[in-house]
Amino acid sequence: MLDLRRLSIHQVTLLRQCTTPQFVAALTRNGVPCTSLWRDKTLEYGVEKTARIVADNGIALSGYCFAGLITSPDRDEAAKARDEVRRALDEAAAVKAPCLVFVAGGIDPRDKNIADARARAVDGIAELIPHARSVGVRIALEPLHPMICATRSVLSTVKLANDWCDRLGAEDIVAIAVDTYAVWWDPEIEDEIARAGKRICSFHVSDWLADTQDLRLDRGMMGDGVIDLPALRRMVEAAGYDGYVEVEIFSQRNWWQRDPDEVIGVIKDRVRTAV
Amino acid sequence: MLDLRRLSIHQVTLLRQCTTPQFVAALTRNGVPCTSLWRDKTLEYGVEKTARIVADNGIALSGYCFAGLITSPDRDEAAKARDEVRRALDEAAAVKAPCLVFVAGGIDPRDKNIADARARAVDGIAELIPHARSVGVRIALEPLHPMICATRSVLSTVKLANDWCDRLGAEDIVAIAVDTYAVWWDPEIEDEIARAGKRICSFHVSDWLADTQDLRLDRGMMGDGVIDLPALRRMVEAAGYDGYVEVEIFSQRNWWQRDPDEVIGVIKDRVRTAV
Numbered sequence: 001m002l003d004l005r006r007l008s009i010h011q012v013t014l015l016r017q018c019t020t021p022q023f024v025a026a027l028t029r030n031g032v033p034c035t036s037l038w039r040d041k042t043l044e045y046g047v048e049k050t051a052r053i054v055a056d057n058g059i060a061l062s063g064y065c066f067a068g069l070i071t072s073p074d075r076d077e078a079a080k081a082r083d084e085v086r087r088a089l090d091e092a093a094a095v096k097a098p099c100l101v102f103v104a105g106g107i108d109p110r111d112k113n114i115a116d117a118r119a120r121a122v123d124g125i126a127e128l129i130p131h132a133r134s135v136g137v138r139i140a141l142e143p144l145h146p147m148i149c150a151t152r153s154v155l156s157t158v159k160l161a162n163d164w165c166d167r168l169g170a171e172d173i174v175a176i177a178v179d180t181y182a183v184w185w186d187p188e189i190e191d192e193i194a195r196a197g198k199r200i201c202s203f204h205v206s207d208w209l210a211d212t213q214d215l216r217l218d219r220g221m222m223g224d225g226v227i228d229l230p231a232l233r234r235m236v237e238a239a240g241y242d243g244y245v246e247v248e249i250f251s252q253r254n255w256w257q258r259d260p261d262e263v264i265g266v267i268k269d270r271v272r273t274a275v
Numbered sequence: 276m277l278d279l280r281r282l283s284i285h286q287v288t289l290l291r292q293c294t295t296p297q298f299v300a301a302l303t304r305n306g307v308p309c310t311s312l313w314r315d316k317t318l319e320y321g322v323e324k325t326a327r328i329v330a331d332n333g334i335a336l337s338g339y340c341f342a343g344l345i346t347s348p349d350r351d352e353a354a355k356a357r358d359e360v361r362r363a364l365d366e367a368a369a370v371k372a373p374c375l376v377f378v379a380g381g382i383d384p385r386d387k388n389i390a391d392a393r394a395r396a397v398d399g400i401a402e403l404i405p406h407a408r409s410v411g412v413r414i415a416l417e418p419l420h421p422m423i424c425a426t427r428s429v430l431s432t433v434k435l436a437n438d439w440c441d442r443l444g445a446e447d448i449v450a451i452a453v454d455t456y457a458v459w460w461d462p463e464i465e466d467e468i469a470r471a472g473k474r475i476c477s478f479h480v481s482d483w484l485a486d487t488q489d490l491r492l493d494r495g496m497m498g499d500g501v502i503d504l505p506a507l508r509r510m511v512e513a514a515g516y517d518g519y520v521e522v523e524i525f526s527q528r529n530w531w532q533r534d535p536d537e538v539i540g541v542i543k544d545r546v547r548t549a550v
Contacts, residue, residue: 106485106501107501109485109500109501112501112502112503113503113506114459114460114501114503118462145421145422146420146421146422146460146461147420147421147422147487147490149460150460150483150484150485150487150500150501151485154460156460156461156462157462159462159463160462163462184389185389185421185424185425185429185431186421186431187393187431187432187434187435187438188434208425209425210381210382210384210425210426212422212425212490213490215422215487215488215490225384225425226381226382226384226387226425227387228387228388228389231388
């Protein structure tokens with residue numbers, strides 16, 4: 001049974017219901033010790049104000065989410081995208097997040113070349129490492145589900161994230177975020193989580209609904225789908241991960257329609273029974 | 276440029292517009308030499324009648340699609356599912372299809388155990404081999420996209436299909452169908468297609484649309500998406516495949532709404548310019 005002191009609720013889980021102050025109040029009121037902030041919301045409310053309200057309420061941060069999208073084949077576009085990531089690293093440092101969730105970027109219809117897009121992503125990350133080190137924020141490579149490979153992330157598996165980490169040789173600052181929703185189907189997942197070991201800086205949970213209706217915004221509550229979440233938690237813990245379990249649910253048709261206290265209540269129940 | 280004598284148009288591409296006789300007439304009228312039959316349509320029109328109309332019009336078959344779904348944790352359900360596959364193998368033999376496209380089946384919410392589901396799939400295929408041999412129809416293991424892992428197929432990669440083939444040791448009768456739509460994102464695809472070699476009995480093309488709106492029924496026409504189809508064709512051909520290039524487009528919002536002759540005309544153009 002998960003100790004609730006390890007619970008983090010990602011801000012996106014209450015994206016539609018709460019402003020940042022309302023969200024922080026809901027966490028505080030329900031005794032949730034940690035969150036991962038959603039970048040758009042942070043910029044909307046203000047980085048400094050967000051840092052202050054989180055600190056004042058004693059809420060820890062498990063991450064800052066997200067930046068990346070650096071795979072453009074156009075040099076100027078790619079340089080601008082890297083600058084945007086540097087700004088996000090600064091913001092992550094300001095709010096005292098240990099890592100920035102990094103989403104690689106998709107395939108450009110102009111070149112359709114996935115191998116080249118992947119190569120540009122790795123080269124681009126290499127260029128971001130000095131800045132990440134200077135602000136003390138880890139770059140958390142997050143493999144995303146292959147169904148959003150075209151639009152969001154050519155980083156599709158934990159194996160590929162491990163390969164990139166091997167190549168980058170920056171274990172102090174480049175890490176891996178394991179999102180159960182993105183990786184549960186992967187036949188290699190157990191081996192690759194073991195290989196990732198101490199690279200794992202973040203562990204996200206939600207569930208895959210059998211009747212999934214949308215490629216991004218139809219995640220399920222833990223226990224409502226087909227993912228064996230306890231098995232995946234055992235894998236990351238066997239690899240040495242003992243950090244927060246971060247609940248990240250994009251849910252247009254269900255959880256985004258509900259009262260924040262109800263959602264948090266269900267989460268607190270499910271992380272104990274289904275994760 | 277693809278020789279049009281290698282073109283096969285999967286019946287599902289005109290699923291909503293045509294009965295089987297209308298579909299065969301459209302192929303004949305447009306000089307398309309080959310098809311893969313959709314099982315539901317074949318059963319609806321009748322197996323014998325379908326075999327006759329296809330043969331009478333000189334249409335070759337590249338496959339019979341599909342059967343499988345044998346991953347149930349319930350023994351009786353699984354046995355019934357295997358019987359259904361045996362019937363499909365008989366039908367494939369009757370229509371003179373060289374292979375039956377095999378879709379493994381998904382995860383049962385009753386056990387949520389993907390490793391067990393995969394093990395049951397391999398064991399189930401082993402039980403089907405004698406029947407496949409007796410009717411002379413290859414079982415074409417088709418890895419499907421991880422986004423339909425829960426509902427349709429725990430066989431998610433060509434690597435896993437190769438692993439299953441290694442384990443089954445039945446190279447004469449268990450083969451692999453490579454569907455570009457299902458595998459284009461896979462970082463291991465080049466190596467695993469090379470490893471598959473002569474196991475590849477079927478090659479399906481369509482495209483991944485950047486604005487994909489549905490998990491199953493929103494495939495794009497070759498050239499309209501982000502897949503590097505010529506690269507994938509080079510891979511299967513380097514592995515020794517010289518058979519039909521099968522166009523398989525499930526498209527609720529676009530191609531299923533159009534006139535059959537228009538669709539076939541676009542396909543004949545695109546297989547020459549975009550595959």
